[in-house]
Amino acid sequence: MEGVEWGRGRGQRGGGSSCGPRGNLITSSSAVSAHLVASIIVAVVEGRGLARGEVGMASIDLKNPEVVLSQFADNTTYAKVITKLKILTPLEIIMSNTACDTGSATKLFSLITENFKNVTFTTVQRKYFNETKGLEYIEQLCTSEFSTVLMEVQSKYYCLAAVAALLKYVEFIQNSVYAPKSLKVRFQGNNFVFTNSGFLHCYKFIMHQVLWHMYLIYLVRNKEFFFELISRFLDTEQLLSILVQIPKQDTVKAAESKITNLIYLKHTLELVDPLKAALKSCKTHLLKAYYSSLEDKRFGIILEKIKTVVNDDTRYAKGCLNMRTQKCYAVRPNINEFLDIARRTYTEIVDDIAGMITQLGEKYNLPLKMSFSSARGFFIQMNAECAALPNGQLPSDFTKITKMKNAYSFTSADLIKMNERCQESLREIYHMTYLIVCKLLSEIYEHIHCLYKLSDTVSMLDMLLSFAHACTLSDYVRPEFTDTLAIKQGWHPILEKISVEKPVSNNTYITEGSNFIIITGPNMSGKSTYLKQIALCQIMAQIGSYVPAEYSSFRIAEQIFTRIGMDDDIETNSSTFMKEMKEITYIIQNANDKSLIIIDELGRGTSTEEGIGICYSVCEYLLSLKAFTLFATHFLELCHIDALYPNVENSHFEVQHVRNSVGNKEKITYTYIISKGHTEEKNYGLKAAEVSSLPPSVILDAKEITTHIARQILQKQRTTPETLRQRAVYHLATRLVQTARNSRLDPDSLRIFLKGLKKKYEADCPVSGQAQTEDGQ
Ligand SMILES: Nc1ncnc2c1ncn2[C@@H]1O[C@H](COP(=O)(O)OP(=O)(O)OP(=O)(O)O)[C@@H](O)[C@H]1O
Structure with missing residues (x-):
């Protein structure tokens, strides 16, 4: 525990006062013991930089050592954190000192301190929020009955980081360590999986809200338009996660992928304005909120920055050759003169390839066509029906001949060489483009977080549209x-x-x-x-x-x-x-x-x-x-x-x-x-075996053995009249309890219903009349 620094105070804001290590802590820990009425301590940590908005939480109940981990990452993260904290009613909340520093306190910190004014607040150095240590803690301390939690949390870094700081702190204030394999550790996802009684209402509420919105979307008769618009979006979240990763090695593949992703980013950002326009007239709170989240200036800033480097007409295109061309010409001319030269060379090679294929066609009088695939590069194709081949053979210049349906595909030695030259110039182009793209991305990173909002909006609209489809076009029912x-x-x-x-x-x-x-x-x-x-x-x-x-x-x-x-x-x-x-x-x-x-x-x-x-x-x-x-x-x-x-x-x-x-x-x-x-x-396995080619004698033996075993088992498991009676009594009892709980029937209907129950009970249990009620109902 040497060198641990905590800053704490009751409902303390800023938490900046990092108390001296040991002396202060001993006094504080007695304060904790004094407030053990509420007995839960929670550590909360938020991702930094691009990961802001991802929040990990870990809580421990000091009275009953159960650790609960959670992690949230979406637009409603903060609301979920606050709700979850309210349910936990913590005695103390721990956050990292970097989140609370005066002047640079995070939004999450402000929200927590505003909402939990009477809760002791403690700051801990960021270094204690260490996910590796968190995983080690769980491996060491979690009882084997709950060890499967490791499967769930091993890649959830923020909740692991939170549990590391939490357990270190708790061990420190309690001046003891937890014994190995002594803690119950659970992961509780973020989808309202709360075990409190508010759960049902929570879901019902969501249900009504969602239904309401989906009707609305449908009623504004914009459904087809929305469908068309939303389907043009690529996976924004995946795009974001790829964009923020910096490759360890600058390979051609890495370069190509970065350029592709920049094009995807531009394509996605260009859809923000049409989406805003579509949402503008929507009147519901939810859609209005999404509209205002798209008013974020950062979308425009990023797009403007991209446009200073990337050509206006560069966009996501279907087909590998189209996309290759888009990547090749993504960066504007005159930004790097060597890039311009390399692109001219590339264009010349492609023109040469086209010219060569035309010449070959003329030479052999064959309808040859230039084709492209990412595996083969440029190759030649010919419709077999349109050409009469001398001796049914293609000229010997052509190699690697394949025939699919009615089309021949092949290449030639010269074409292979030209493809290699083409690849070489492409490598140069990608490398130079990549350097420009990396510089551009480094200027964009600080704004890129807004893509989370976009991803949220698009996925929510996508979901609502699917719901709208489910309730209008299909024959589904409302549950x-x-x-x-x-x-x-x-x-x-x-x-x-x-x-x-x-x-x-x-x-x-x-x-x-x-x-x-x-x-x-x-x-x-x-x-x-x-x-x-x-x-x-x-x-x-x-x-x-x-x-x-x-x-x-x-x-x-x-x-x-x-x-x-x-x-x-x-x-x-x-x-x-x-x-x-x-x-x-x-x-x-x-x-x-x-x-x-x-x-x-x-x-x-x-x-x-x-x-x-x-x-x-x-x-x-x-x-x-x-x-x-x-x-x-x-x-x-x-x-x-x-x-x-x-x-x-x-x-x-x-x-x-x-x-x-x-x-x-x-x-x-x-x-x-x-x-x-x-x-x-019973013997469907044997029937399947009969259809197979097993020898009949083997099947016959198998049948005999099976019958013998089955007879033995059945003798031991016969249902007795007593078990039947008990079963009928049980079912009657549970139906009565359910009826008492849910029935809204008037007395006459209830009497008829109960008579029905009685009849069913007698049918299930003909030997007994004992369960009749006194008045015969
Ligand atoms: N309700 C249904 N209506 C129409 N086709 C069905 C239905 N249920 C299953 N099938 C068809 O039967 C196939 C087999 O179904 P399934 O895999 O559910 O069988 P199974 O009983 O689980 O088989 P096994 O015991 O071998 O795992 C499915 O792939 C599906 O094409």
Whole structure:
């Protein structure tokens, strides 16, 4: 702890007073102990320079050593940081001294101190916000049960930097260190994944806002125009991240890529004005805010600077030759006379190539054409149908001949040499252009941060337009939010786009009383597609979109966990298995009662018995939660878990068997329809084997062994009348609780509903009459 310097004070602004190291700190730490009613300390750090706006946070609860990391990076970052801090209600906030220095205090610092006037504020030297140390801390201190957090945070530098400063500080004030593997460490993303009760309202609020805006966009009848405009934007965020990277080596490739990106930047900035004009007349707060974010002068400043160096008509062009020409002539003439000379040479070579190909055509009386590809450079093409070749052969001058459909492609020795000269002059051009571009970029860097705003605006508009499309042009429905996941005739939105016929739609019903669905069915019957469709619908609903279904209701999921099976590969089997285990551990460590969990095949990377064992115990663990879980499996033994757990439902994908008139062989046709119960298709693996070329005697043996094992297993797992009764009682109880919670029925309708429930209960449980209510309802 030697040499550590902290500056702290109660609601202190500026925090500039860096206290002397040890003496002051001892006094301060007793102050901390005195205020342990609130027990959370938070460290906040913001990126510098171009990374301003990226914020990492780490908090620790002194009463209950749990570390929570978060990282934010977008236009609403500051709002998210403040919201998150408000939820945490910290005892103390730590920031870097560079963020708080009087005169150069950051906007984030001002916002935090304004919003948290009564919270102790401490400044720490920037050097303690060290991401490498942060990662080391987590590796050393995180308990193995939560170690999967490393997967999530290893490249999130700002939250790692924050945790380094936080833990060093806390260890210092407490005058002790945390024991290895003693801390629970979690990463909490920035998408409103808060576990407080405000969560539901938070999402609902977003939902209404978004819906409102998308209607608006649609109603202003500018949708087509917006679509056209937005589709002209390139990936602004990616562009920004590439532009700010400085290559370690000045290779031709690096030079070419920088020039390309400068052209992309110009192209993007030239779209800002049309976008502003499109947004100008919009009346909603959100779109007005985006309009004003585009009024940022820096867009104009950057574009002007670019235009002093880059030709007005240089722009992003489709096709590699077009783009090569754009790069070659990007820089204005008379900026570097050597560049002008090199470009003249390049033009002459290209003209020579064109001339040479014309001459060759005339010489052999063939319709030759000049073509270009980035792999071959310039080459010759000829339509095979338009030319009669002597002896069906091309002249011997031509080499590397290929024929695609009706076109011959080839080159010649002279053309290869000319291509080399062309490349050489291009290298010179790119090198000189690159130097000019680097100088230009160095003048632009300080303004480039505004591109974050642009990227935010474009992506938000893109999303709203997609929502507008989903709610107007397609047959999607507006989702409801309840305590049940109920989708009537839902379909996979992407399968719909890529397949010729509309996908088969299916129902989904998951509720508190039946919150664990096991899905079985033969290979290719549609299990994975169905699971992905549910996850997609849930995400679409929660981000404010309509969903592909006739009706839909969702329970807000705090997190969605998925584990989707990978294709088997014998060589990577062990690593596939380990990956599976890591993913499932992550789910087990992080899922809670409000999660949606989707597991598509588990335990395939090991022996069947172990696979079943793993699946069984994972299911039992997940069954202890109220999370909604969908679990697809080929282990049919797992279906019998419903005998022990009444909240398990079995569903399966139906298939039909058709006898082939040729050879009278049986063929499976897929219906893609999900039904209740587990699949009756017990030996579909054997059926698949029958179709393969395995010898009939082997198949026969396999069938016998399978029947024998199956009989043994079934005997042990029979459902008894008692389990059936318990199951029916459980379902009745959960339905009654749900009814009591949600019912808005008048007394008469409620009586009818309860009578219905009673009938259903009696049907499920004919042996019992004990659960009848006293008045017979
Ligand atoms: N609802 C549907 N409507 C139309 N086609 C579908 C539907 N569901 C699935 N399919 C088609 O069937 C193919 C196989 O589906 P999927 O991969 O979901 O099967 P699976 O049961 O998960 O198979 P496996 O057990 O081998 O992993 C898909 O690629 C898709 O083309």
